[in-house]
Amino acid sequence: MSFDLVIFDCDGVLVDSEVISCRAHADTLTRHGFPITPDGVLKRFLGVSDREARRIVESEIGRLLPDSFEAEVKHATLSLYADDLSAIAHVGEAITALDLPKCVASSGTPEKIHHGLTCAGLYDQLAPHIFSATQVKRGKPAPDLFLLAATQMGANPARCIVIEDSVAGITGARAAGMTVLGFYGGSHCTAEHEDMLRQAGAAITFADMRQLPDLIAQAGADLQIAD
Structure with a gap:
């Protein structure tokens, strides 16, 4: 990996x-x-x-x-x-299946993130590694939040993979030098959403969280080949 x-x-x-x-x-x-x-x-x-x-x-x-x-x-x-509020379908199982350090980098306030993850039953799987745009000078689409997360987690940005559903998020993660997977399985996503994420620079797009562990492995293999 x-x-x-x-x-x-x-x-x-x-x-x-x-x-x-x-x-x-x-x-x-x-x-x-x-x-x-x-x-x-x-x-x-x-x-x-x-x-x-x-x-x-x-x-x-x-x-x-x-x-x-x-x-x-x-x-x-x-x-x-x-x-x-509910969790994205199958995301809890996907998080459990990933044998890698994980964190959250969100444009929301700390209270909103905490409340949302708690209501969805995901907080304990990801705490305490949760970072908010309120911690940086510039939020997404700037790279600041992603770079903060990498620094706090002791990771090289080039060896980070980001899961995003927005053009602003993909733009920021790419600017931070990270690989991005574009998710378009939320209830807000329209028929054009996948293409929008690809155009923004997502390396892979997907709509089912059950695919996530294999897609991260695939993106990791592609990264090794590129190296």
Whole structure:
């Protein structure tokens, strides 16, 4: 095996949360004068950190959102999580089957990541190696979060493999010098999602987490050949 570390995105890769998160963001943004649908949030901000998404919105509306905005989104999201959140199908078994160090690198806040993984029954499989965009200056699509995860886990970025579902995440991981697998099995993924991930630079795309251990082995073999 050529990889020393597997880095998982959270939303849309570990937990099937993107539809929920987009609904909470759309409702809150619309209430504050930025009319947008959940699908619009998905298309414009998938994988983008909350901080960067807020900067974009404020630039477009020409004013600052209220100080309470993040708290309002968080409250709406966590309320929906309690009723609707589930793990991505078969991801728990895939994590168990991987005989490699693992961590999470997510655009979400630490509280959101913890709550989502806990609701989905995955927290104990991945804690304490969980990293948030709030820990770096620039979130995805910058490479900072992935490089932080590699440094904290003692891994060479070139020997890290990232599991992502967004263009922003793939862009950031590629910029960090990492191999990326693009996952398009979440409930938010459209028919065009696989092609979008390939165009962003995913080495392999897949929609079934039962494939993950074999795909990582395949990507590792390809990496050895390239070396």
